[in-house]
Amino acid sequence: MLLLDEKKLASLLNEVKVIAVIGAVDKPGRPVDRVGRYLIDAGFKVIPVHPKRENVWGLKTYKSILDIPEPIDLLDLFRAANFCPFHADECLNLKELPKVFWMQQGISSPESRAMLSGKDITVIEDRCLMIDHKNLVGKE
Numbered sequence: 001m002l003l004l005d006e007k008k009l010a011s012l013l014n015e016v017k018v019i020a021v022i023g024a025v026d027k028p029g030r031p032v033d034r035v036g037r038y039l040i041d042a043g044f045k046v047i048p049v050h051p052k053r054e055n056v057w058g059l060k061t062y063k064s065i066l067d068i069p070e071p072i073d074l075l076d077l078f079r080a081a082n083f084c085p086f087h088a089d090e091c092l093n094l095k096e097l098p099k100v101f102w103m104q105q106g107i108s109s110p111e112s113r114a115m116l117s118g119k120d121i122t123v124i125e126d127r128c129l130m131i132d133h134k135n136l137v138g139k140e
Contacts, residue, residue, distance in 0.1 A: 010136035012099060012122060016073040017045060019129075020065050020098075022087055023078035024048030024056045031104070032078040035130040039076075042133060047072070065090050074100040076129050077107060084109035088116055097121055102129055 021036050036057055039046050048056035051063050062068050065075065075098050077087055084103060091101055092115065100122045103109060108125035116123050
């Protein structure tokens, strides 16, 4: 399901509590670091995912979303578009499907969108979660 209606997007973001950040790194100046820290400060439970790191933002970091022991509301992808279908496939193998599969600004994947179509997952492409959250539901 592709969703770009701002009111529906705001409503969906208000339902999100747990966000897995795929490609999480805490290197200052990197977009993923800025967004991850913003999401933590905004009150979300953020679960970093990185194949080689064990601790990002002072949080336990998982090698794969399949290793996360709790349901995820939103997958936030900071990976090149060619990796997105792999993560879409992982997403489909979760016990509980997330509400949102979010590809950050500059990332889109028609293949991932096609893989997830027909599922109860909202696919967002080429948008910044931090900017949308600030603009639609942020409390600044």
